[in-house]
Amino acid sequence: MSTREVSLPVASQPSADAFVALAQRAESLGYDRAWLPETWGRDVVTMLATIAARTDEIGIGPSIMPVYSRSPALIAQTAATLQEVSQGRFRLGLGPSGPLVIENWHGVPFVRPLRYTRETIEIVTRILSGEEVTYNGELFDLSGFRLRCDSPEPRPRIDAAGMAPKSVELAGRFADGWHALMLTPDGFRDRLDDLQRGAELGGRDPDAVRTTLSLTCCALDDGERARKLVRQHIVFYVGSMGTFYRDSLARQGYEETAHEIYDRWQNGDREGAMNAMSDDLLDQLAVAGTPSAARDRIETFAALDGVDALSVSFPRAGKRDDIDATLDTLAPE
Known part of the structure; x- marks a missing residue:
């Protein structure tokens, strides 16, 4: 049975x-847990520390913290501190983000994302163990330091985000978990094979690698409005946020649709991009509609073999009332 997160x-x-x-x-x-993305708004560390101080039980974590915006050592220090202030409720989500954010916002070259993510995970894991760290990588060299404070107990688990086969394989090989995003059931099953292969390459038990599937959700009495909000959200990401989402959708058997959405959006045809996404594809990627329909749909994703947690996320244009209604409707029973 998968847990329900947000x-x-x-x-x-x-x-x-x-x-x-x-x-x-x-x-x-x-x-079970509240994840917070970090893009170009409020920083995730301050927000998670504030949430930790004002809640009692819910887990917290970044999904994701970009590996290019902080050094691996600073990420480890942050993870240790957030684990301490949350009294053991912290889980670390890491990933490369994308070139639009990394290069145009942070001003850092988006180079070798797989290697950057791997070395960051390896370094953070060693630092959080409390040992003195000597690391000679292709990107990072560290020596002579260990955490000045006590290492956190328990050690925060580290998840890696990924949509492409090699990035998911990396999560299975080096991380404690995988964050999956914008995948159909069939697409998730395909990537689960990559995750399991990575775990085997790392000499690990594939069942010990935790999977979190993030779903864009909207459950409203006005079911058509809910579906429009979710369709807008998915089309925005496929059409405007680089090529990662487009290529991921194409990889799942929707190449023509993915490129039509992308091309129409890039050419300023927002309505045409919206119309390119069928109702069937919307239901394969997300949970949207009336409360009854949304509850039925999310159970389909919850029943997927290999899903350990479902994370309910929300369309970017949703208002607070929409978010509250969706939270209430899809809450764990």
């Missing part, structure tokens, strides 16, 4: 207190 909606919150209130609401509804 990915807080970074785009639609007017204040830090609003994030805290959503995390508190999720905690009261029985969600």
